[in-house]
Amino acid sequence: MSSKEYIKGTIKTIVLKLLAENSRMYGYEISQRVAELSDQEIKLTYGALYPILYKLENEGLLSTSSEIIDNRARKYYSLTPKGKEIAKEKVSELQKFSESLKKILMPDPQSNLSLEIWGV
Amino acid sequence: MSSKEYIKGTIKTIVLKLLAENSRMYGYEISQRVAELSDQEIKLTYGALYPILYKLENEGLLSTSSEIIDNRARKYYSLTPKGKEIAKEKVSELQKFSESLKKILMPDPQSNLSLEIWGV
DNA sequence: ATTATATATTTAAGTAAATTAAATATTATG
DNA sequence: CATAATATTTAATTTACTTAAATATATAAT
Numbered sequence: 001m002s003s004k005e006y007i008k009g010t011i012k013t014i015v016l017k018l019l020a021e022n023s024r025m026y027g028y029e030i031s032q033r034v035a036e037l038s039d040q041e042i043k044l045t046y047g048a049l050y051p052i053l054y055k056l057e058n059e060g061l062l063s064t065s066s067e068i069i070d071n072r073a074r075k076y077y078s079l080t081p082k083g084k085e086i087a088k089e090k091v092s093e094l095q096k097f098s099e100s101l102k103k104i105l106m107p108d109p110q111s112n113l114s115l116e117i118w119g120v
Numbered sequence: 121m122s123s124k125e126y127i128k129g130t131i132k133t134i135v136l137k138l139l140a141e142n143s144r145m146y147g148y149e150i151s152q153r154v155a156e157l158s159d160q161e162i163k164l165t166y167g168a169l170y171p172i173l174y175k176l177e178n179e180g181l182l183s184t185s186s187e188i189i190d191n192r193a194r195k196y197y198s199l200t201p202k203g204k205e206i207a208k209e210k211v212s213e214l215q216k217f218s219e220s221l222k223k224i225l226m227p228d229p230q231s232n233l234s235l236e237i238w239g240v
Numbered sequence: 241a242t243t244a245t246a247t248a249t250t251t252a253a254g255t256a257a258a259t260t261a262a263a264t265a266t267t268a269t270g
Numbered sequence: 271c272a273t274a275a276t277a278t279t280t281a282a283t284t285t286a287c288t289t290a291a292a293t294a295t296a297t298a299a300t
Contacts, residue, residue: 041217242299262279
């Protein structure tokens with residue numbers, strides 16, 4: 001992925017967003033879902049994902065329940081009421097940031113960069 | 121700014137993008153322009169901006185020329201040919217990332233979050 | 241049999257990137 | 271005279287992420 005450097009700061013919000021739409025998910029599942037939704041563009045590394053899950057649990061935003069599925073341990077995460085609140089805030093903030101970024105990255109019709117795009 | 125945490129990783133690309141559209145800019149000007157273009161949403165701190173400018177210069181992506189304007193030192197930065205290439209790449213990568221992010225953040229029509237938005 | 245791939249979690253060490261904050265200096269405004 | 275605005279520099283700290291290795295089971299391929 002070339003997008004690797006841009007994920008910084010967004011992982012927590014992405015996790016909260018997915019959990020806002022799925023009553024419970026486990027770490028591995030979250031990572032797969034992000035890859036799927038982004039057409040393999042965005043991949044959460046486990047070294048980043050799991051520590052964030054623990055942190056969110058410690059902050060009271062997530063609750064967990066461990067189960068054994070097919071002899072394998074699986075730890076499900078769910079949003080707490082507080083987590084639902086924060087998820088809404090964070091997602092809306094990130095959407096706003098994304099819009100602002102778009103304004104900056106929009107091709108300026110005066111520039112050489114955008115003239116090239118139009119083949120001029 | 122609430123968007124503070126999301127800027128991580130994007131500053132270098134933002135700087136390259138502005139310099140791709142303006143033949144020369146100085147640090148302070150870049151910071152003001154970003155704030156202006158983003159309606160004050162995105163603010164580059166100087167502690168982040170200037171070290172990135174030095175780094176880009178060291179990597180051969182920027183060239184500089186210092187001038188004294190109104191008795192104040194001012195250091196102009198311009199893209200080198202290599203800088204122009206990299207700017208194109210980086211901007212396109214960030215746009216791609218932004219699109220992927222949008223897919224993930226898009227309200228899932230099945231979710232409680234989006235039902236709430238629609239007042240259901 | 242055994243090798244590889246997929247599932248699933250944990251965590252330590254190292255690095256990179258940004259925040260915060262202070263220093264410096266001039267001009268313009270109230 | 272104080273404050274705000276312009277303009278750059280840089281050190282100390284903090285945070286966040288990458289890389290990598292460890293652990294364990296199931297399934298598919300050779």
